[in-house]
Amino acid sequence: MSNLICLFLIFSCSFLTAQNCDAFLFFKDTLQYEACKLAEKRRGHYQFSREYQEALDEAIAKCDYFSDAYRHKSVAYLKSGDFLTWKKLIDKAVELDPAEHLGYRGWCRYQFFRDYQGAIKDIERLDSLIDYEIGFSANGDYHLHIARAVCYKALGHKEKAIQIIEDQLANDDHLVGLYDYLHLGVLYLETDQLEEAKAALMRQAEENNLAENQFYLGLVYKKMGQSKAYRDCLQKAKALYVEGKKMFDPYNSPMDKIYLQQIEMELDSGQEN
Amino acid sequence: MMKRTFLFAGLIFLTTACLKERSENSAYLRWVGDIEQDSQLDDPDFKVCSEKNAIQYFNFSEGLPYVGEKYAIEKEFEEQYDSSVAAMESGLVRIRFMVNCEGKSGRFRILGMNFNYEEKQFDDSIMQQLITITRSLGGWKVMPNEKYPKDYYQYLIFKIQDGQIIEILP
Numbered sequence: 001m002s003n004l005i006c007l008f009l010i011f012s013c014s015f016l017t018a019q020n021c022d023a024f025l026f027f028k029d030t031l032q033y034e035a036c037k038l039a040e041k042r043r044g045h046y047q048f049s050r051e052y053q054e055a056l057d058e059a060i061a062k063c064d065y066f067s068d069a070y071r072h073k074s075v076a077y078l079k080s081g082d083f084l085t086w087k088k089l090i091d092k093a094v095e096l097d098p099a100e101h102l103g104y105r106g107w108c109r110y111q112f113f114r115d116y117q118g119a120i121k122d123i124e125r126l127d128s129l130i131d132y133e134i135g136f137s138a139n140g141d142y143h144l145h146i147a148r149a150v151c152y153k154a155l156g157h158k159e160k161a162i163q164i165i166e167d168q169l170a171n172d173d174h175l176v177g178l179y180d181y182l183h184l185g186v187l188y189l190e191t192d193q194l195e196e197a198k199a200a201l202m203r204q205a206e207e208n209n210l211a212e213n214q215f216y217l218g219l220v221y222k223k224m225g226q227s228k229a230y231r232d233c234l235q236k237a238k239a240l241y242v243e244g245k246k247m248f249d250p251y252n253s254p255m256d257k258i259y260l261q262q263i264e265m266e267l268d269s270g271q272e273n
Numbered sequence: 274m275m276k277r278t279f280l281f282a283g284l285i286f287l288t289t290a291c292l293k294e295r296s297e298n299s300a301y302l303r304w305v306g307d308i309e310q311d312s313q314l315d316d317p318d319f320k321v322c323s324e325k326n327a328i329q330y331f332n333f334s335e336g337l338p339y340v341g342e343k344y345a346i347e348k349e350f351e352e353q354y355d356s357s358v359a360a361m362e363s364g365l366v367r368i369r370f371m372v373n374c375e376g377k378s379g380r381f382r383i384l385g386m387n388f389n390y391e392e393k394q395f396d397d398s399i400m401q402q403l404i405t406i407t408r409s410l411g412g413w414k415v416m417p418n419e420k421y422p423k424d425y426y427q428y429l430i431f432k433i434q435d436g437q438i439i440e441i442l443p
Contacts, residue, residue: 046304054301250331262344
């Protein structure tokens with residue numbers, strides 16, 4: 001049953017993200033319009049399937065500057081871990097329409113290949129190209145500036161990462177993402193700013209209470225020497241984890257994710273102390 | 274009745290022939306990333322339940338379907354991979370494979386690149402270790418459950434820096 005639901009979602013998404021081909025007519029670009037209509041033949045087919053790929057090949061044969069076709073073709077390669085084919089296809093899309101595809105490529109570089117430098121480069125280039133909001137990750141979980149921040153963190157630039165997240169959260173127009181305060185709290189913890197870490201992780205609990213924020217809050221209390229609060233947080237973390245309230249991405253493990261075994265090991269070590 | 278049977282048989286033959294032709298003329302397999310059995314490379318004892326119904330690991334929406342999750346896989350590589358004997362090479366290695374309806378893995382295929390997304394063949398001192406440890410992983414789950422097991426495609430990506438594994442994905 002779960003597979004049926006999953007496939008339903010996949011097919012539904014392909015409809016939801018369908019382009020309005022008529023937009024190309026508005027700009028009197030009949031070639032892209034025709035390519036766009038050919039690309040619509042992929043509807044109802046799974047993005048990994050031969051039929052899906054062939055519909056997009058037809059669209060490209062009709063109009064080799066129809067950038068969306070390259071991007072849509074690239075997705076199956078991305079999700080199967082074929083970084084070589086994915087990169088060739090998505091590079092073509094970016095070359096044709098950088099403002100449209102740079103944010104997506106940058107996010108995917110991070111999400112699927114942990115290419116932190118490449119992701120930062122793409123997101124910052126996008127930011128320099130446009131004068132409007134740069135938007136969110138493909139899965140909607142991250143604002144691209146938050147994604148850029150976690151990439152800086154991975155490269156060891158923790159203070160810069162903190163600054164980016166603080167600036168973004170201070171923006172009145174920012175929609176809080178699923179893990180914004182969690183990442184900020186962990187960064188504060190890692191840089192020994194314990195009061196700030198505590199506040200951020202408690203804010204994460206208000207926004208989206210997860211095993212991870214309780215786990216890291218426990219570590220904050222541990223560093224503060226508050227052993228009861230530390231153990232309580234770990235117990236909460238374990239309960240949340242078992243309930244399924246934890247960081248999740250169907251394709252990859254998100255940064256700062258923790259696992260049940262880590263919570264249990266920490267609980268064991270807490271009992272020994 | 275006999276005429277109808279022949280007509281039906283003829284229709285099936287034509288349909289099959291058309292499908293076969295379409296498949297043979299296509300640059301694609303059934304799905305991107307499908308791995309066909311290769312008698313030169315693959316363990317003949319590795320069998321799948323239903324080739325045409327094999328899906329991707331993420332279709333189950335349960336993350337990495339491994340007992341102990343990714344943490345357990347990372348531990349295996351931490352314990353078994355010896356970077357002191359590995360060549361000082363860097364880049365990404367993907368090992369893609371199938372997990373059958375019994376939770377056994379097979380049909381391993383390798384892809385490598387440097388950090389500029391250019392194809393790269395890694396030294397045997399790295400590859401032999403990665404493939405041996407990956408083959409030995411025994412915790413792949415039967416998905417979605419024991420009652421309705423499916424074959425699925427899985428991959429592991431190793432981010433290598435100077436011969437050391439610095440990250441494992443997905």
